[in-house]
Amino acid sequence: MNRERLAKLNVKARVLKAMAHPSRLCIVEELAKRERCVCELTEMIGADMSTVSKHLTVLKHAGIVADEKRGAMVFYRLRVPCLGKLFESVDSVLECSARELAEASK
Amino acid sequence: MNRERLAKLNVKARVLKAMAHPSRLCIVEELAKRERCVCELTEMIGADMSTVSKHLTVLKHAGIVADEKRGAMVFYRLRVPCLGKLFESVDSVLECSARELAEASK
């Protein structure tokens, strides 16, 4: 495996990994609807605010979200508008997978 | 957050997590082209065969790949045909992200 390909794989894996956590996925899904402050996300997830803040840091580091401070609050939004397609893809993978499993169990 | 949504998030996160590793992503990309035996994948990745075998177990457990033994060899293939779209999605996320970063650094 050449270096270039490995580098690309690493970057892609990092993006996937950043979303590969229930809370972070939830955050991303919410941000796909509209921007949110940490407070709102914290209440939604039901964890400690510090925990949510760290999840947001992970997403930010992966280039998925951006933050903007307005007054005392920090608003997060998706940096990328095309995440909807990714969700659809994951969904269709799940559907295919479920269908295959159903076939297999017949 | 209600239980049903949490359950869905967990399932989706599990699929993403299974692919969120450079070696596993590489495996999935290869299998998207054609089926492969463990041996071929091992050579491609350049790790111990036991390591590759465990990666394959992870993918199998997530419902992403299926295995079939033929003689002494075990062939793996994608269980789902629609993974190509997911790759495209990840790619476009990366492109958007790169473009945004370029804009931001102007």
Added chain:
DNA sequence: ACAACACTTGGCGAATATGCCAAGTTACCA
């Protein structure tokens, strides 16, 4: 029967991830 090949599994140490608490910063308001 024996050796070689293709895997899988168990196990171990090292590295990473996760989530809470505590402490610090910054903004707002009385």
Added chain:
DNA sequence: TGGTAACTTGGCATATTCGCCAAGTGTTGT
């Protein structure tokens, strides 16, 4: 100025992941 709310960061304990080696299973070829 003092208090409170909104965050972030550090640190710690616990849990999970990763990759190798060693050992075991099943298959092929001699």
